Amino acid sequence: PGHVQLLPPQNVTLLSKDFAMILTWAPGEGSPPDVTYTVRYESQDRLDKWMKVPHCKNIPRTFCNLTCALSNFYVKVRARVKEVWGRSQSPWVKSQFKDYYSDVELAPPVLNLNVKENSIHVSASFPLPSCVESLTWKYDLNLWEAGSEDKKKYESNFRKDTVTINTTALRGNYCFSARALFESIDLKHSEFSQPVCVLLNHKG
Numbered sequence: 001p002g003h004v005q006l007l008p009p010q011n012v013t014l015l016s017k018d019f020a021m022i023l024t025w026a027p028g029e030g031s032p033p034d035v036t037y038t039v040r041y042e043s044q045d046r047l048d049k050w051m052k053v054p055h056c057k058n059i060p061r062t063f064c065n066l067t068c069a070l071s072n073f074y075v076k077v078r079a080r081v082k083e084v085w086g087r088s089q090s091p092w093v094k095s096q097f098k099d100y101y102s103d104v105e106l107a108p109p110v111l112n113l114n115v116k117e118n119s120i121h122v123s124a125s126f127p128l129p130s131c132v133e134s135l136t137w138k139y140d141l142n143l144w145e146a147g148s149e150d151k152k153k154y155e156s157n158f159r160k161d162t163v164t165i166n167t168t169a170l171r172g173n174y175c176f177s178a179r180a181l182f183e184s185i186d187l188k189h190s191e192f193s194q195p196v197c198v199l200l201n202h203k204g
Contacts, residue, residue: 006090014095018107106190
């Protein structure tokens with residue numbers, strides 16, 4: 001394609017969603033259908049040094065997951081994006097600054113229940129990007145009898161920890177739910193996961 005005047009991407013936003021930092025945008029007005037986008041980012045400790053994001057160069061989609069490209073989760077970063085079409089390029093458009101550590105938004109964990117004869121082993125799996133697995137993620141676990149408001153709480157378990165619950169005295173339908181926790185500047189948590197219920201000590 002020849003040289004056309006490309007208008008810059010719109011609604012450029014750096015957002016945190018489900019443990020990830022993602023740059024999103026909308027195509028510029030009147031963009032060709034096969035336009036592509038290139039993203040870079042800069043961090044506040046090295047302003048004006050725009051880093052390349054290899055997996056977000058000349059991409060057709062309108063988002064870029066920056067999480068594992070970031071060199072430091074504790075420093076504010078911002079990103080910029082431009083349109084590319086043939087030899088034409090739009091101006092860059094910048095997002096606002098955010099940092100992973102204080103802005104991360106959490107998704108509820110997925111519970112895995114392992115029912116044994118007199119106990120139940122509960123673990124939570126988190127849909128984490130590989131680069132943030134080493135941060136200290138925790139989870140709260142609630143247990144209650146179906147229909148009851150009375151919840152037993154198991155708080156601040158490390159992500160890899162399994163909670164073992166003695167079920168000898170439990171009879172009937174019991175439900176489990178968990179939320180992810182992260183202690184940054186303040187304590188953040190996700191919504192609670194959808195309850196998972198199991199029938200315990202049912203003599204059928």
